[in-house]
Amino acid sequence: MDNDNPPSESSPCLVLDAVSPAVLGASVMDRLRQLATQHASVPAGTTLYRQGEPFQAIYAVRVGAVKTVVNDAAGDGQVLSFRLPGEFFGLTAIHAGHYVNTAIALERTAVCSLSFPALSRVADEHPALRRQLMRLMSGVILNEQDAHAALAGHAAPARLAFILLALRRRMPEPEASAETLRLPMSRADLGQSVGLTPETTSRVFGQFRRHGLIHASGRRVRFLDTVRLQAMAASISPAAPSRQVPQNVAGTTSANDGGRCSQAADGGG
């Protein structure tokens, strides 16, 4: 593993700092550093692991972004999720014993891997690390659950609002702030992750623009009216309590241009 250009790596695996600031002791951190393998940064499109390969390590994003996809029966890939700096992926392989999806870098990306057997041994000795791992996995389930709710219960605008807000929340600075977000993925990938075609995705972007919710040019997004966006995405229980914003459904949208902009049809019945 050659070293390309370490951005700001105080720790061997930036991720570990995020996961366990002071929760884990110094000794645990040392052990983790030892078993963490830093991989050289790879260009966009690189496959990190492939569906079906034997499981041996879990991964974390250091810089860049990764998408996980499953190979549809047809051969098309269905985008499942995105992993941003500080987030783990490959966890589903724990159960299956092999990777059940394929991880692909969306841009120039550096990841680190943690040998799972080795990690388990360290965890055997450190209760705090165990707890951390369980919390981690629980959090992944939580995210998936939110996505499920967004997908199952809502129309295109709500879905897009959801994924945009989720990405902004999860993306670290400086790629994201309260007002802006730089998307690491194409419109096609973004939309497909929430079950939309590229065309629909683009059209909804246009809607958002016209309604003054965002200003988007290319992969640069500026949030102009977060409150209304959140109202559209509503239903999603944010994993972050601090982020929780009252359901102030400012939904008094101008019901005009064929647009149902505020709360869309709820699957309801």
Place this chain on the structure above:
Amino acid sequence: MDNDNPPSESSPCLVLDAVSPAVLGASVMDRLRQLATQHASVPAGTTLYRQGEPFQAIYAVRVGAVKTVVNDAAGDGQVLSFRLPGEFFGLTAIHAGHYVNTAIALERTAVCSLSFPALSRVADEHPALRRQLMRLMSGVILNEQDAHAALAGHAAPARLAFILLALRRRMPEPEASAETLRLPMSRADLGQSVGLTPETTSRVFGQFRRHGLIHASGRRVRFLDTVRLQAMAASISPAAPSRQVPQNVAGTTSANDGGRCSQAADGGG
């Protein structure tokens, strides 16, 4: 109240047997039995825990069935997932510290609860239990991922086929067999879990009937052409070693790798 006929409760918490047949030693099993609280069976509609309540225990279904729902901003509930006998729920609360969805019994149901602090203590002493728990959680993520793929990438018939096959696979006998399945939930709930209205759900059922895929009367389903159903649901790609998975759409994935067996799952806790 507890006049429920014990199906085969050799263990206080049937679930534990399923989770850990021989993997865990007898001593661990004893510890688990001690900390498991068996709850009396409750009628349909009973709320097991509510979104927002403080987290203290994870649950498992002994008999009956449970749905997890999130309260939409509007107040409507969005059905997230179903829990069948032997499956756990409430796991998402580990991360959040409080329950992030509400669990409701779909029919007369008996559950048991495991105090999470107590469980953690036992796990601290038994590596095998720890592994089992991680596998469990990984399996939950896996199930959610499958659901995500089904929801995001496919039309109504595929979604319904997916959920029907998933339920048949996960439902223990005698409620399910290779050919039959007794659904514990209404059409409305079934459909909503995969983002469909009751009307659409009903129509697709009709389609399936007309095409000779199933015979459904009320909540009783008989599978007449599992192969074609699997073909429709395809999206759930069984992990194949090579990337060239796509066989034919006829779902000849057959018995071996056709489905992921994740034993106990929770999507939403």
Place this chain on the structure above:
DNA sequence: CGGAGGCTTGACATATATCAACGGTAGTGG
């Protein structure tokens, strides 16, 4: 026997996918 809710079906509205074309942008190579 009566009422309530669940299921089904029909007619209609509309959101979204599909097909198609075009313009912009960025990366590539001259």
Place this chain on the structure above:
DNA sequence: CCACTACCGTTGATATATGTCAAGCCTCCG
């Protein structure tokens, strides 16, 4: 540095699937 080429994003016209509204029947339960 410029031109070229892909790809990405956008937009339009059209088809289709699914949600919505509405009504009726059946089943289960009281």
